[in-house]
Amino acid sequence: MSDGDExxxxxxxxxxxxxxxxxxxxxxxxxxxxxVDMTPFADMVDMSExxxxxxxxxxxGSQVAALFTPEPVDxxxxxxxxxxxxxxxxxxxxxDSPLRDAEIVKLGAADVAAMMALTELTKPGPFALRTHELxxxxxxxxxxxLVAMTGERMKPGKFVEMTxxxxxxxxxxxxxxxxxxxxxxxxxxxxxxIPFLHVFSHNASAIALYERQGMKIRRRLHVTALMKI
Numbered sequence: 001m002s003d004g005d006e007x008x009x010x011x012x013x014x015x016x017x018x019x020x021x022x023x024x025x026x027x028x029x030x031x032x033x034x035x036v037d038m039t040p041f042a043d044m045v046d047m048s049e050x051x052x053x054x055x056x057x058x059x060x061g062s063q064v065a066a067l068f069t070p071e072p073v074d075x076x077x078x079x080x081x082x083x084x085x086x087x088x089x090x091x092x093x094x095x096d097s098p099l100r101d102a103e104i105v106k107l108g109a110a111d112v113a114a115m116m117a118l119t120e121l122t123k124p125g126p127f128a129l130r131t132h133e134l135x136x137x138x139x140x141x142x143x144x145x146l147v148a149m150t151g152e153r154m155k156p157g158k159f160v161e162m163t164x165x166x167x168x169x170x171x172x173x174x175x176x177x178x179x180x181x182x183x184x185x186x187x188x189x190x191x192x193x194i195p196f197l198h199v200f201s202h203n204a205s206a207i208a209l210y211e212r213q214g215m216k217i218r219r220r221l222h223v224t225a226l227m228k229i
Contacts, residue, residue, distance in 0.1 A: 003157035009089060009196065009218065010070050014043035015156030021134075030054035033065060037130045039153065040066045040225070052076050059228050066126065066225040068198070073224040083225035088207060091159075091196040092215035094185045097178040099140075104183055107137040107149060114146040115139075115164075122166035135160065138183050140176050148176035150184050160188045162197040165206070178213060198223075 001007055008015035017025040017032040025032040031054035033042030042058065042065035044051035055065055056078065064082060067073060075081050107115060112129060115137070119127035135152025148171060153163035162184050167176050185195040199206045201220065211217075 008156040009159060011043060012154050012156045013041045013068050016154040019157045020155040027058050031058055033058050036063060037128050038134060039126055039128060039131055040064045043067055056228050062227060064225050064227045068221045068223055070221060072222050075226055078229050079226045080229050081224060081226050085223045086201040087198045087221050087223045088201055089196060089198055089218045089221050090210050090215040091218045093189065093195060094181040094213040094215060096182045097175055099179045102140045102142060104138050104140060107132060107139045115149060118146055118149060118166055118168060119164060124164050124166040127164055136187055138180050142171060147171040148180060150180035158193045159196055160193045162195055181213065
């Protein structure tokens with residue numbers, strides 16, 4: 001399977017932690033996860049009892065493992081499901097969009113507090129203290145306040161996930177999400193890589209936005225967050 005093979009996206013977390021981001025992986029041949037201060041994402045080589053045992057060994061206390069899988073996860077009795085949803089995996093190159101009243105800035109360590117505050121307000125998905133280290137994050141500030149951002153997260157092979165697409169409620173309707181998605185996508189493509197993203201199946205407005213920008217649903221995945229009992 002080549003780094004550009006779309007089959008890598010069927011198990012994006014496992015694929016990322018065994019290819020482009022294997023240097024971040026915690027675990028071994030049966031179960032792997034990202035560092036918990038980056039993201040709770042984890043996956044297993046298969047759904048066997050041995051693999052679940054290996055996943056359990058990676059979790060301490062109330063830590064959660066979030067899996068993206070092609071099929072529903074049959075969770076063993078010693079795990080508790082804390083989230084079971086479906087998400088649409090979308091792929092493509094978002095169309096460029098003009099930005100008239102603000103400037104796009106690159107975000108880094110000095111912006112973590114503002115990034116955490118924005119994601120806490122808008123709930124785009126898990127965002128932790130070191131999530132920004134997974135790739136480039138871009139934002140828009142108005143009057144010094146961070147009001148919109150988008151960045152990169154999972155990197156399975158030559159595919160790069162766009163993530164944390166969020167806009168402060170007071171600044172929606174200005175096209176900031178479209179502008180940032182396009183800007184992040186152009187950076188990904190400039191490296192010879194392919195942008196994709198995930199969105200919960202129930203988020204019809206976001207799916208419609210991405211489709212208007214030229215992205216297409218590739219497949220549906222099951223999003224399962226679990227913890228040890």
